Amino acid sequence: MTVIKPTRTDAKAVARGLIASPFDARLRPFSLYQDWMPWAGYVSPRRYDTVETEYFAIRNQATLFDVSPMHKYRITGPDATQVMNRLVTRDVAKMRDMRVGYSLWCDEDGHVIDDGTVFRFSPTDYRLCCQEPQYSWLHDIAWGFDVTIEDESHGIAGVSLQGPTSFAVLERAGFAGVEAMKPFDMMHADGDTLISRTGFTGDLGYEIWCPAEKAETLFDRLWPAGSDFGLRPIGFDALNMTRIEAGFIAPGVDFQSSHHALRPTRGRTPFELGFGRLVAFDKGHFNGRRALLEAQKRGPRYVLVGLDIEGHKPADGAFIYHRKKKEAGHVTSALWSPTCKRNLAVAELKVPFGTDILSDLWAEIYHHKEGKWERVMARATVAERPFFKHARRGATPPGRY
Amino acid sequence: MRYDSIVIGAGHNGLAAAILLAKQGKSVLVLEKNAVPGGMAANGEIADGIQGPQLAHLMGGLGKSEIDALDLKRHGLTFAAQSVPTIALDESGRHVVLQGSEASFADGGAHPDAAAFKTLRDRMVRFADKLATLTQRPPPRLDGIDLREAASLAGLAFGIRGMGKTDAREFMRVLLSNAYDAILDEIDDGVVAGALGLDAVMGGHIGPRSPGTVLTLMYRSIGGGARHIPAGGMGGAMRAFEASAQAAGAEIRYGAGVHTMIVEDDRVAGVLLTDGTEIRSASVLSSLDPRSTMMLAGPAHFDAEMVRRIRKIRAKGCTAKVNLVLNDAPRIEGLTAGQMAGRLLVAPSLNRMELAFNRAKYGELPEDPILEVTIPSLADPALTTDGKHILSAVVQYTPYELKDGWSDKTRAALANAVITALARYDSGMAGRVTAQQVLTPMDIETLTGAPGGHWHHGEMIADQMLMLRPAPGIDRYALPLGGLYLCGASCHPGGDVTALPGCNAARVVLAQETRRAAA
Numbered sequence: 001m002t003v004i005k006p007t008r009t010d011a012k013a014v015a016r017g018l019i020a021s022p023f024d025a026r027l028r029p030f031s032l033y034q035d036w037m038p039w040a041g042y043v044s045p046r047r048y049d050t051v052e053t054e055y056f057a058i059r060n061q062a063t064l065f066d067v068s069p070m071h072k073y074r075i076t077g078p079d080a081t082q083v084m085n086r087l088v089t090r091d092v093a094k095m096r097d098m099r100v101g102y103s104l105w106c107d108e109d110g111h112v113i114d115d116g117t118v119f120r121f122s123p124t125d126y127r128l129c130c131q132e133p134q135y136s137w138l139h140d141i142a143w144g145f146d147v148t149i150e151d152e153s154h155g156i157a158g159v160s161l162q163g164p165t166s167f168a169v170l171e172r173a174g175f176a177g178v179e180a181m182k183p184f185d186m187m188h189a190d191g192d193t194l195i196s197r198t199g200f201t202g203d204l205g206y207e208i209w210c211p212a213e214k215a216e217t218l219f220d221r222l223w224p225a226g227s228d229f230g231l232r233p234i235g236f237d238a239l240n241m242t243r244i245e246a247g248f249i250a251p252g253v254d255f256q257s258s259h260h261a262l263r264p265t266r267g268r269t270p271f272e273l274g275f276g277r278l279v280a281f282d283k284g285h286f287n288g289r290r291a292l293l294e295a296q297k298r299g300p301r302y303v304l305v306g307l308d309i310e311g312h313k314p315a316d317g318a319f320i321y322h323r324k325k326k327e328a329g330h331v332t333s334a335l336w337s338p339t340c341k342r343n344l345a346v347a348e349l350k351v352p353f354g355t356d357i358l359s360d361l362w363a364e365i366y367h368h369k370e371g372k373w374e375r376v377m378a379r380a381t382v383a384e385r386p387f388f389k390h391a392r393r394g395a396t397p398p399g400r401y
Numbered sequence: 402m403r404y405d406s407i408v409i410g411a412g413h414n415g416l417a418a419a420i421l422l423a424k425q426g427k428s429v430l431v432l433e434k435n436a437v438p439g440g441m442a443a444n445g446e447i448a449d450g451i452q453g454p455q456l457a458h459l460m461g462g463l464g465k466s467e468i469d470a471l472d473l474k475r476h477g478l479t480f481a482a483q484s485v486p487t488i489a490l491d492e493s494g495r496h497v498v499l500q501g502s503e504a505s506f507a508d509g510g511a512h513p514d515a516a517a518f519k520t521l522r523d524r525m526v527r528f529a530d531k532l533a534t535l536t537q538r539p540p541p542r543l544d545g546i547d548l549r550e551a552a553s554l555a556g557l558a559f560g561i562r563g564m565g566k567t568d569a570r571e572f573m574r575v576l577l578s579n580a581y582d583a584i585l586d587e588i589d590d591g592v593v594a595g596a597l598g599l600d601a602v603m604g605g606h607i608g609p610r611s612p613g614t615v616l617t618l619m620y621r622s623i624g625g626g627a628r629h630i631p632a633g634g635m636g637g638a639m640r641a642f643e644a645s646a647q648a649a650g651a652e653i654r655y656g657a658g659v660h661t662m663i664v665e666d667d668r669v670a671g672v673l674l675t676d677g678t679e680i681r682s683a684s685v686l687s688s689l690d691p692r693s694t695m696m697l698a699g700p701a702h703f704d705a706e707m708v709r710r711i712r713k714i715r716a717k718g719c720t721a722k723v724n725l726v727l728n729d730a731p732r733i734e735g736l737t738a739g740q741m742a743g744r745l746l747v748a749p750s751l752n753r754m755e756l757a758f759n760r761a762k763y764g765e766l767p768e769d770p771i772l773e774v775t776i777p778s779l780a781d782p783a784l785t786t787d788g789k790h791i792l793s794a795v796v797q798y799t800p801y802e803l804k805d806g807w808s809d810k811t812r813a814a815l816a817n818a819v820i821t822a823l824a825r826y827d828s829g830m831a832g833r834v835t836a837q838q839v840l841t842p843m844d845i846e847t848l849t850g851a852p853g854g855h856w857h858h859g860e861m862i863a864d865q866m867l868m869l870r871p872a873p874g875i876d877r878y879a880l881p882l883g884g885l886y887l888c889g890a891s892c893h894p895g896g897d898v899t900a901l902p903g904c905n906a907a908r909v910v911l912a913q914e915t916r917r918a919a920a
Binding site: 082086107108137140141143144145284285287288289290 | 704
């Protein structure tokens with residue numbers, strides 16, 4: 001029998017599989033579990049240590065989460081503001097320079113394609129940061145306009161520094177001027193490093209962006225600065241818990257990108273996702289505007305609501321019933337929140353549930369109990385989002401803790 | 402003043418729309434960048450001060466109901482020759498005369514394929530009549546279909562059933578098939594097959610073997626497919642459109658190019674001319690192609706998906722025009738004077754046509770050109786003086802983008818290829834030519850604004866016809882920007898001088914703007 005041994009050159013011929021993040025060499029040694037997941041073509045950590053340890057670190061210390069796999073696009077040129085306004089539903093012309101804005105963008109039916117953050121450097125220079133690849137869509141949007149679109153996804157590394165002591169870590173690392181940054185502010189540091197006061201945790205936190213080749217230098221500056229402040233790397237699982245507490249929605253989870261949904265009924269408007277306030281009808285035409293005007297007139301078909309669910313069994317994927325009988329919707333994200341001490345969920349309800357009918361809602365939860373599946377019907381109460389709110393998130397100057 | 406409607410382009414479709422709107426008491430302004438009406442069917446100077454049909458040279462699908470609705474007879478539409486015979490020129494000299502469904506040799510002898518030709522052509526005309534009802538209204542709507550439209554669609558279905566089992570089965574079999582297969586199923590390849598095939602592909606970037614060419618053949622066969630030569634050239638017929646529009650109260654401004662459209666509150670509010678004049682209107686109808694129309698309004702007013710659909714409309718012209726001034730009437734041995742005044746086809750076989758299309762696909766000049774020729778001055782001597790004649794040749798399969806680039810040299814080479822091809826039938830042809838005019842697809846684009854110089858402002862093929870014409874979502878004349886409509890050949894049912902897109906569009910505008918006024 002001939003044995004074919006793969007050689008190094010075999011592997012080199014074509015790059016295949018997931019790629020390592022620019023922070024990989026520094027972060028990989030922290031992994032106690034070797035629990036990795038794919039994210040936008042990168043190897044990404046689900047957890048380094050236990051999820052509980054990482055979760056409590058976000059809420060009580062400082063944490064690093066590698067956001068390099070996020071898609072990043074640079075839109076520059078004389079028509080950049082016009083193109084960004086054509087893309088997203090909010091009015092970026094009203095944003096000040098060096099500010100970050102959360103936004104959604106829609107297809108011609110007014111259905112959300114993706115959400116993300118718009119970094120405004122100047123009226124002729126923007127960065128779009130998002131979960132899904134948007135390169136060809138941006139070119140469709142920009143056709144006929146004078147802009148250049150650059151895919152910076154691989155060129156720019158990013159790390160999210162979140163938690164009560166995150167400011168103290170940055171200060172110790174010697175980043176001057178951070179104390180003056182308000183939420184959604186951004187500033188340049190050391191020329192090619194960018195710090196934005198943004199994050200996915202609903203807590204005090206920053207995101208730090210730098211050229212991929214300087215990622216390790218950045219890490220080497222942050223890590224020692226965090227030694228007295230409980231700094232630790234975290235994975236997706238813990239971050240996702242804080243994401244739900246903070247009331248943020250995720251594409252593919254709480255809504256389906258209209259570019260991926262094959263079924264035409266799966267698209268959702270910003271109104272249906274609870275982001276009507278981010279639709280600026282008065283800014284002129286933008287993608288999906290006419291459909292959204294119709295949608296606004298027609299009213300939402302679905303709504304996303306926060307739910308407080310009786311008991312402590314996480315309601316992931318649970319059906320929601322009215323009077324325990326009529327199906328009203330389903331849970332899209334859920335967790336038992338250790339900080340809020342509440343059993344929380346985000347659910348999509350079919351109107352009139354969630355708009356006119358808010359009482360007598362029940363979650364049908366299946367849970368696995370030592371080899372046996374059990375079913376509970378738990379009372380669900382519509383609750384205000386974000387579930388987790390803390391004054392330290394917005395305090396300027398931020399606390400050191 | 403503020404007009405009810407502005408029509409961009411005084412081509413025959415723009416004028417048709419203007420006539421119907423003005424007849425309903427609407428104030429209408431037609432803006433034309435050129436100096437004469439007609440667009441692609443206008444007369445122009447061929448050479449030496451001789452005016453003639455520069456581009457289109459035959460009137461085909463203009464139906465009786467449109468002639469009546471547009472009052473064209475009353476305003477001077479007359480023909481120098483009606484239902485002219487089609488002469489399929491044969492290299493061996495056995496030319497074939499096709500008159501309606503009858504085929505015979507030019508000398509009157511019976512043609513062996515006559516019976517098969519008659520069967521095939523009669524069937525096409527029968528099928529075409531079933532489709533004809535679909536051409537006089539907006540295409541069927543697929544979403545939220547309303548009762549009356551459901552009835553008309555059912556009418557088509559019922560009509561098919563009414564054909565009888567054999568015809569109905571044949572209709573469904575060939576509907577999306579190609580002309581090559583459908584024709585050669587019945588007759589051998591040769592000049593008769595070539596004549597039928599040319600009807601399927603004229604003006605398009607398609608060969609006889611391209612899928613969907615049976616549908617285009619049916620489209621050309623609507624109303625029997627007869628061709629007429631208008632008095633005074635095609636431009637003469639265009640003057641009738643012009644006179645009718647003016648009589649109905651429409652104002653026409655020549656030399657008035659539109660620079661941009663004025664958009665206010667997500668609606669078109671008028672236009673800005675190239676000379677800076679601002680003109681206001683409640684609606685704008687554009688007989689230009691969708692892309693040019695979109696650019697005038699600004700792509701910013703269209704969703705990215707619609708911009709992409711409009712950008713991707715296939716409109717690559719593949720048809721040139723060679724016009725010759727002759728010092729004497731051409732003579733082809735075996736043809737009578739009446740036959741010479743007909744429609745002369747150089748389309749020796751479907752195979753030769755497909756090969757000619759191959760060259761065009763790869764950017765090469767035709768070396769064996771496929772031609773539709775008329776000598777309008779034979780039927781209409783008033784076009785010329787001093788015994789001169791105009792020979793008008795449509796050169797199918799001339800690439801828009803020539804590999805060697807279009808220049809005076811390549812233009813002359815194209816004219817030579819045409820003259821050489823004609824000299825096979827009339828050896829004295831070269832000696833009679835005193836002047837020539839060559840209009841490549843690129844020239845046609847410059848002259849008329851038609852994208853790619855395409856006759857139909859967009860390929861006429863199944864995926865760009867009916868509710869897919871000019872593109873999904875804008876098939877019913879209205880563009881997404883309020884008050885803006887398309888009314889040209891790019892719309893359903895499509896190109897050729899039928900006035901149908903213009904009439905259909907005007908009716909949609911009348912209905913929608915009335916509904917808007919009521920709301």
